[in-house]
Amino acid sequence: MIVISVVTALVLLALATQAGVVAVQRAFPPQGRMVEVDGASLHVVDIGPREAGLPIVMLHGASSNLEAMRRPLGDLLAKNHRVILIDRPGHGWSTRARRQDSTPQVQARMIDEALGKLGIARAVFVVHSWSGALGARLALDHPSRVAGLVMLAPVTHPWRGGVGRYNELIATPVIGPLLAYTITLPLGYFVTEAGARNVFLPQTMPDGFVQDSATPLLLRPREFIANAYDLVTLKEAVVAQVARYGEITAPVTIIAGEPDKTVKTGIHARPFAATVPNAKLIVLPDLGHMVQNAVPDLVTSEIEAMIGKIAPARAAAD
Numbered sequence: 001m002i003v004i005s006v007v008t009a010l011v012l013l014a015l016a017t018q019a020g021v022v023a024v025q026r027a028f029p030p031q032g033r034m035v036e037v038d039g040a041s042l043h044v045v046d047i048g049p050r051e052a053g054l055p056i057v058m059l060h061g062a063s064s065n066l067e068a069m070r071r072p073l074g075d076l077l078a079k080n081h082r083v084i085l086i087d088r089p090g091h092g093w094s095t096r097a098r099r100q101d102s103t104p105q106v107q108a109r110m111i112d113e114a115l116g117k118l119g120i121a122r123a124v125f126v127v128h129s130w131s132g133a134l135g136a137r138l139a140l141d142h143p144s145r146v147a148g149l150v151m152l153a154p155v156t157h158p159w160r161g162g163v164g165r166y167n168e169l170i171a172t173p174v175i176g177p178l179l180a181y182t183i184t185l186p187l188g189y190f191v192t193e194a195g196a197r198n199v200f201l202p203q204t205m206p207d208g209f210v211q212d213s214a215t216p217l218l219l220r221p222r223e224f225i226a227n228a229y230d231l232v233t234l235k236e237a238v239v240a241q242v243a244r245y246g247e248i249t250a251p252v253t254i255i256a257g258e259p260d261k262t263v264k265t266g267i268h269a270r271p272f273a274a275t276v277p278n279a280k281l282i283v284l285p286d287l288g289h290m291v292q293n294a295v296p297d298l299v300t301s302e303i304e305a306m307i308g309k310i311a312p313a314r315a316a317a318d
Helices: 002-027 067-077 104-117 131-141 165-170 175-180 184-200 215-219 221-247 269-275 296-317
Strands: 033-037 040-047 056-059 083-086 123-128 146-152 252-257 279-284
Touching: 002 184, 002 215, 033 104, 040 067, 040 104, 056 067, 056 104, 056 131, 067 083, 067 123, 067 296, 083 104, 104 131, 104 221, 123 131, 123 296, 131 146, 131 221, 146 296, 165 175, 165 221, 175 221, 184 215, 184 221, 215 221, 221 269, 252 269, 252 296, 269 279, 279 296
Parallel strands: 056 083, 056 123, 123 146, 146 252, 252 279
Antiparallel strands: 033 040, 040 083
């Protein structure tokens, strides 16, 4: 009788999850176009004037999608620049063929291929959190594509501890999919807003952020599993690339906050800035993890300053 009850509960939860997936996807439909690359189909939103010179590519962190970079920062930049926002492989409306394609190295190759298909030879990359490691990998493996790199609260180095027991469970074969396809979405509806508020601290989360950023898309099983793989494989991935950071030649600006408890500045931003030859570090004493929301005007001015320096340097080199 107990077994029958458990199986019945799991079936009902699975049905509720599938209904929830349909509802979430109707509420947050894709806003751009799909670009096919080896091993993935990437959702790309292209905004701003096409003829505005050096484009800006924006890459979101973990547990999010391109909308987390679009409002307000992407829309602000798009007033004067072409802005390319990309759902990382497996996130938002992007897919990936293999869950194991979770490392910055693999995702950098996919994004580089997509930009080639879009005809974007060089760009300034704006990366947040998890994508700090991705931006660094792009600068290492695809240097001709990276004109400059602006990093917001970036992950760059190994850290003590793990990434949460639940993420480790979700990335476990059999057990992970069982959880993801039954309880994750129903449970997520109750904890998503509180989790988002914690990431913003000490800032206050803007009203409507969860909806405006399409965060509920994360609760879909296939994306939740992809996100877990990204997180549990990240530490080993940064260990593999950290010794190469001195090879980065592109100009780099890093903006981080000292109170950031999600990605600690002392472990990541400071040692990265000390290693990269052409790096500028800005650390603000009252800034949390969501840099693009907290200080969009500062980020915009730093991007503008970087682009202003890149263009004359390029002309002189030519």
